[in-house]
Amino acid sequence: MLLAGSCFGVVLLSVWLLLRFTPFPELQQFLQRPFSTLLVDRYGEPLRYLHPADGTRRIRTELQDLPAWVPAAVIAAEDRRFMLHYGIDGAAVLRAASQNIRGGGRVSGASTISMQLARLAAPHRGGLRGKAAEAWNAMRLEARYSKHELLQMYLNALPFGSGVEGIESASRRFFGVSAAGLSPEEAVLLAVIPRRPASLNPHSFPERAVRTALPSAAAAGVNADEQMLLAAIQAGQARAAGYHEPFEAPHLADRISRELTPAQRAAGGSLRTTLDLELQHRLEDLLYARLRAAGDSRIHNGAALVLDHHRGEVLAYVGSHDYFDDQNSGMIDAVRIRRQPGSTLKPFLYALALEAGFTAATILPDTPQAFGAEEAYIPQNFSRRFAGPVRLRTALSSSLNIPAVHTVVRLGVGAFADHLEDLGFSSVADQRDRVGAGIALGNVEVSLLELATAFSVFAGDGNLPEYRVLLPTDHTSGPALNQPAYPAHGISHPHYDAATVQIIRDILADQADRVLGFGADSVLNTSFPSIAKTGTANQFSNIWALAADPDYTVGVWMGNIHGETVIGRPGSSLPATVAMQLLQDIHETGRRFPPADAVHQVRISPISGMRYDPPGGGSIPELFPHGEYPPEDTWHSYPGGPIRYPPEYQDWVRDMGFRSAGGAADGRAATRVRIQSPNDGARFYRDPYISERHQSIGVVVTSDGQEPIQLYWNDSLAAEGHSPLRWQLPVIPGRHRITAVAGSVQDQIRLQVGASEP
Numbered sequence: 001m002l003l004a005g006s007c008f009g010v011v012l013l014s015v016w017l018l019l020r021f022t023p024f025p026e027l028q029q030f031l032q033r034p035f036s037t038l039l040v041d042r043y044g045e046p047l048r049y050l051h052p053a054d055g056t057r058r059i060r061t062e063l064q065d066l067p068a069w070v071p072a073a074v075i076a077a078e079d080r081r082f083m084l085h086y087g088i089d090g091a092a093v094l095r096a097a098s099q100n101i102r103g104g105g106r107v108s109g110a111s112t113i114s115m116q117l118a119r120l121a122a123p124h125r126g127g128l129r130g131k132a133a134e135a136w137n138a139m140r141l142e143a144r145y146s147k148h149e150l151l152q153m154y155l156n157a158l159p160f161g162s163g164v165e166g167i168e169s170a171s172r173r174f175f176g177v178s179a180a181g182l183s184p185e186e187a188v189l190l191a192v193i194p195r196r197p198a199s200l201n202p203h204s205f206p207e208r209a210v211r212t213a214l215p216s217a218a219a220a221g222v223n224a225d226e227q228m229l230l231a232a233i234q235a236g237q238a239r240a241a242g243y244h245e246p247f248e249a250p251h252l253a254d255r256i257s258r259e260l261t262p263a264q265r266a267a268g269g270s271l272r273t274t275l276d277l278e279l280q281h282r283l284e285d286l287l288y289a290r291l292r293a294a295g296d297s298r299i300h301n302g303a304a305l306v307l308d309h310h311r312g313e314v315l316a317y318v319g320s321h322d323y324f325d326d327q328n329s330g331m332i333d334a335v336r337i338r339r340q341p342g343s344t345l346k347p348f349l350y351a352l353a354l355e356a357g358f359t360a361a362t363i364l365p366d367t368p369q370a371f372g373a374e375e376a377y378i379p380q381n382f383s384r385r386f387a388g389p390v391r392l393r394t395a396l397s398s399s400l401n402i403p404a405v406h407t408v409v410r411l412g413v414g415a416f417a418d419h420l421e422d423l424g425f426s427s428v429a430d431q432r433d434r435v436g437a438g439i440a441l442g443n444v445e446v447s448l449l450e451l452a453t454a455f456s457v458f459a460g461d462g463n464l465p466e467y468r469v470l471l472p473t474d475h476t477s478g479p480a481l482n483q484p485a486y487p488a489h490g491i492s493h494p495h496y497d498a499a500t501v502q503i504i505r506d507i508l509a510d511q512a513d514r515v516l517g518f519g520a521d522s523v524l525n526t527s528f529p530s531i532a533k534t535g536t537a538n539q540f541s542n543i544w545a546l547a548a549d550p551d552y553t554v555g556v557w558m559g560n561i562h563g564e565t566v567i568g569r570p571g572s573s574l575p576a577t578v579a580m581q582l583l584q585d586i587h588e589t590g591r592r593f594p595p596a597d598a599v600h601q602v603r604i605s606p607i608s609g610m611r612y613d614p615p616g617g618g619s620i621p622e623l624f625p626h627g628e629y630p631p632e633d634t635w636h637s638y639p640g641g642p643i644r645y646p647p648e649y650q651d652w653v654r655d656m657g658f659r660s661a662g663g664a665a666d667g668r669a670a671t672r673v674r675i676q677s678p679n680d681g682a683r684f685y686r687d688p689y690i691s692e693r694h695q696s697i698g699v700v701v702t703s704d705g706q707e708p709i710q711l712y713w714n715d716s717l718a719a720e721g722h723s724p725l726r727w728q729l730p731v732i733p734g735r736h737r738i739t740a741v742a743g744s745v746q747d748q749i750r751l752q753v754g755a756s757e758p
Contacts, residue, residue, distance in 0.1 A: 019139050019142075019143035019144075020140075022140070024137070024140055024144075026121050027137075027140075027141070030122075030157075031266070032262065033052075034052040034053070034262070034265035034266060034268075035058050035265065035266065035267070035268025035269075036049045036052065036056075036057060036060070036169070036268060037050040037257075037260065037264065037267075037268055037269065037270065038050075038059070038269070039249075039256065039271055040271070041272075041276060041280070042273065042274055042276055047246055047248040047249055047253060047273065047275065047277065048247055048248055048250065048253040049245050050253060050256065050257040055163055056163050056164075057165065057172075057173065058156070058165040058166050059166055059168040060267075060268035061166065061167060061168040061179050063148060063151060063155065066179055067182065067187075069182075069184040070187045072187075072220040072221060073184070073187040073191040073216060074151075074154070074155065074158075074187075074191045075113070075151075076188070076191070076216045076219035077188070077192050077213075077216040077220075078111075078112075078194075081112075082113050082114075082147070082151070083147055085114075086139060087112060087118075087138035087140075087141065088112065088115070088138060089112050095110070112138060113150065113151065114141050114142055114150060115134050115137075116154065117138070117150060117153055117157065118134050118137035118138040118140075119134050120157050121137065121141075122134075122137055155167045158170070158194045159194055159197065160174075160193050161197025161201070162197070167179045167190065170190055171190065172240075172245075173240065174186075174190060174193075174236060174237075174240055175236035175237075175240055176236060176239030176243035177236075177239060183232060184217075184220075184224065185222065185224045185228055185229050186232050186236055188216050188220055188224065188229070189210070189213050189236075191213070191216060192213045192216060193209070195212070200212055202233045202237075203237050203240075206234075207230075209229075209233065210226050210229040210230055210233070214226065217229070247323075248275075248280060249280055249316075249318075250319070251317065251323070251331075251335065252275070252317040252469060255336075255469075256273070256469060271470055273314075273470055274311075274470065274471055275314065275315060275316060275469075276315045279306060279586065280315075280316045280317070282316075282582065282585060283306060283316040283318055286304075286577075286578045286582055287303075287304050287321060287558075288321055290302070290574050290575070290577055291321050291558065298560075298564065299543075299558055299574070300321070300560050301320055301328050301329070301330070301334060301560055301561050302321050302557060302558040302559070302578075303319055303320060303334035303335045303556070303557045304316070304318045304335075304448075304555065304556045304557070304575075304578060305317055305318070305335055305448060305452045305554070305556075307452055307456055307467055307552065307554075307555075308551065308552055309456040309459050309465055309552070310460075310551060312466060312467050313467065313468060313469075314469045315552070317335060317469075318335075319332075319333040319334055319335050319336075320333070320334050328561060329561040329562065332561050335448050335557075336447050336449055337447060337561070338446060338447055339445055339537070339542045339557065340442050340445055340537035340542055341445075341446050341451055341537060341542070342535025342536045342542065342543075342544060343399045343401075343404075343442060343533070343535035343536070344451055344455075344535035344544050344546055345420070345440065345441075345442050345535075346396055346404050346440070347458060347508060347533055348419065348420060348454060349404060349407060349408055349411075349416060349440055350392055350395070350407065351458075351500050351501075351504050352411060352416060353392065353407050353410075354392075354500045355496065356411060359624055359628070360391065360392050360506075360507065360623055360624070361392065361604050361609035361610070361622045361624075361630050362391065363389045363390070363608065364389070364391070364392055364395050364407060365388075365389060365402065365403065365406055365649070366386050366388060366402050367386050367649065367651070367652040368386060386402070386652065388645075388649060388652045388656065389607065389649050391609045391622075392407075393507050393510070396508070397507050397508070399533075401440075404440040405437050405440045406677060408439060408440035409678045409682070410676075410679035411679050412678060412682025412684060412751065412752075413436060413437060413439055413683065413685060414682070414683025414685060415682065415683055416440070417439065420444075420446075422495070423454040423495065424450055424453055424454055425450045425454065426450070427444075427446050427447060428444055428446065431445065432685060433685050436684075436685070442535055448544075448556075448557045451544070451546060452546060452553055453465075453467060455546040456553035457495055457496060457501065458501055458504050458505050458548065459553055461501065461594055462495055462497060462498055497598070498597070499599050499625035502594075502596040502597075502598055502599050502623070503623050505531055505593060508531035508532060508533060509529065509531045511525045523573045523580055524547070524576055524580060526580060526583065528583075528584075528591075529591070529593050530547060530548065530580070530583055530587075531547065531548050532545065532546065532547040532579070532580065533545075533546045533547075534546070534572035535572060541560055541563050541564065542559040543557070543559060543572045544556065544572060544575060545572055545575035545576040545578065547576070547579040548583075549591065550593050550594075551587075551588065551591060552583065552586055554579040554582050555579070556575035556576075556579045557575065558575045596623065598625060598626060599624060599625055599626065600624060600626055601623060602624050602630060603619040603620070603621055604619060604620060604630055605618070605619060605635065605636060606618075606619075606620045607635060607643055608634070608643075610630050610633035610634065610635065611629060611630045611631065611632050611633060612633035612636065614636075646702060646704075647703070647724050648676060648702045648724040669705050669744070671705065671745060672704050672745060673702070673709060673740050673741070673742040673745050673746060673747050674701065675701050675738060675740050675747045675749050676700040676701065676702055677698060677699065677700045678697060678698075678699070678751055679749065680749040680750060681750065681751070681752075683751065683752040684697055684751065684754075685753070685754060695731040696728035696729055696731055697728065697729040697751070698726065698727075698728060699711065699726065699738060700724055701724065701726075701727075701747075702725075703742040703745075705723075705742060705743060706722070707742050707743045708720055709721060709723060709741070709742045710741045711738065711740050711741075712739040712740075712741070713736065713737075714736060714737050723742075725740075732753060733753050734753060735750065735752055736752070738750075738751070
């Protein structure tokens with residue numbers, strides 16, 4: 001007897017070990033199926049459900065979050081001895097067999113909750129072999145999980161038809177409430193639907209659903225009669241008709257959905273985004289209002305973005321004016337599509353210039369010039385006027401075009417393209433071989449996301465944040481908006497010297513200096529500390545505004561997704577109004593930009609940009625990095641007298657009818673010759689869409705004497721003439737050396753055309 005008992009125990013243990021530990025790959029795949037994920041804003045307000053790719057509504061719920069009558073109703077409807085058996089209910093099997101024999105066919109079944117769950121995890125074709133496998137798998141489930149765990153799995157897997165799975169999704173679908181809010185009557189009605197989802201739908205067949213649910217109600221301890229259940233159906237149907245899933249920030253939700261990992265999808269639950277739903281609605285309202293105002297200009301779309309550049313978080317994200325506007329491609333995320341940005345790239349150009357040794361007082365030419373080829377590219381300012389010699393500060397604050405092109409030619413198109421890539425403009429990488437000097441005016445296509453992210457560097461200390469859209473949860477640390485990885489909070493990369501940021505920020509905030517380009521009553525003017533930059537491109541079919549205060553950065557684009565021509569000249573004041581009004585709404589009183597502690601003021605001439613402080617006035621303050629001073633002024637012959645403009649401005653002086661002290665002195669030997677453009681070390685790329693014979697690099701040389709200038713290209717004489725001497729260098733790949741000689745003085749630069757040689 002003892003031996004027999006021992007053998008029986010060994011057999012039971014062996015069976016249990018087989019049930020517990022044999023591989024069950026179908027179960028693992030079942031447990032890893034995707035659930036609906038709820039996106040919420042930073043304060044918990046729902047934004048949108050991200051359902052599985054097949055469209056199934058499968059919202060996870062936890063058993064402990066449900067009222068007791070919900071699981072009781074399911075157990076009563078499907079498996080009343082669920083808590084007593086180990087996967088197979090012998091009594092139910094005998095009962096079903098007896099009923100089926102007496103009825104001459106299938107009258108009832110004996111499937112337990114565990115067996116039904118096993119069939120959902122590992123579907124079969126039926127028959128004796130299928131039922132045997134189902135029973136075996138049910139026992140395997142019982143050996144591996146507690147009753148509580150099995151019941152929770154079952155509640156989340158119940159099929160209710162029409163792409164609805166799980167008790168939570170069904171509660172919303174049929175009664176317009178969360179499962180936690182179900183009444184006892186609603187619970188027993190829901191519990192019977194999975195038996196025959198099509199014919200027990202309480203909305204379509206209320207009487208049939210009630211008749212089926214009544215026996216379960218009594219077993220679940222729910223005291224309800226037919227009229228009470230019918231009333232529950234009627235009230236629930238009214239709520240369900242008014243229930244709509246949240247659908248906020250759809251473009252960002254789409255983006256997050258595409259980037260979720262399988263583990264995150266399987267976890268379901270909710271993900272907390274960085275968005276502020278109230279701010280999201282405010283930004284949408286402002287954008288829509290300006291688009292309506294621009295209706296006569298045939299501008300149909302827009303996008304906008306708000307960033308918190310201290311915390312590295314996206315607070316609002318509007319991808320288009322209307323997600324469901326098919327006529328104007330509303331589903332396309334205009335925050336991320338590439339468009340020519342116009343003048344919005346100029347702050348980055350001049351920041352690079354400052355890092356390369358320019359100053360805010362560096363004089364740049366705003367005079368008629370041709371760049372890149374013989375009469376091939378002749379930029380003009382928006383105002384169609386020329387201001388002559390202008391300081392870098394004025395060129396940026398008034399968004400003058402010609403000084404910008406002059407600057408990029410001096411620095412090198414390749415150097416600026418490299419700089420943009422370093423700032424996060426990844427879209428530039430595959431365009432750099434076909435851009436020229438026009439890159440200074442935004443003829444390279446970038447996204448609003450790239451622009452706003454990079455612009456935020458000027459509102460801080462020179463570090464470029466990585467912006468994220470998800471806040472940390474149990475499942476993720478939050479993906480960065482502009483990176484594929486999932487970085488930790490607060491990551492940023494040093495990008496500019498503090499002095500560079502402080503000077504650019506001061507220029508972009510200078511309301512007085514932007515008068516030349518925007519007038520005295522500009523929409524960019526605010527009563528609080530702010531910086532701003534606007535841009536237009538493609539005959540006004542792309543209009544932009546970037547703005548920031550000490551805490552937030554706003555980017556706005558308006559135009560047409562597919563570039564349809566607009567009517568008239570809709571200016572950048574349209575998006576600028578959105579950006580500045582939004583900043584006005586969220587600016588915190590008393591907040592200031594970081595102190596300008598890396599620069600000092602020097603009195604300069606507003607004309608020459610040189611150090612100048614005569615007793616009678618006429619000078620202005622300018623910012624320079626600590627320890628740096630401009631040279632003493634040489635343009636003023638005497639206070640109040642005519643200006644001695646350099647040779648390169650003599651044509652402009654004559655055209656303007658100004659009185660000038662002249663350029664070089666008659667007969668004086670040159671003491672200085674300078675290659676004004678391009679800069680030493682500049683790099684250029686050929687444009688594959690323009691014939692080579694129509695491409696060239698403009699070279700400008702000046703001297704302070706009357707002697708002729710000889711210009712040598714790789715030791716061969718290329719041109720000769722008086723100051724200012726202009727020549728076009730053929731765009732031939734490789735390294736080039738340019739030498740200018742005037743009498744006994746000379747200047748030399750080196751430049752590269754095409755990629756650097758290994």
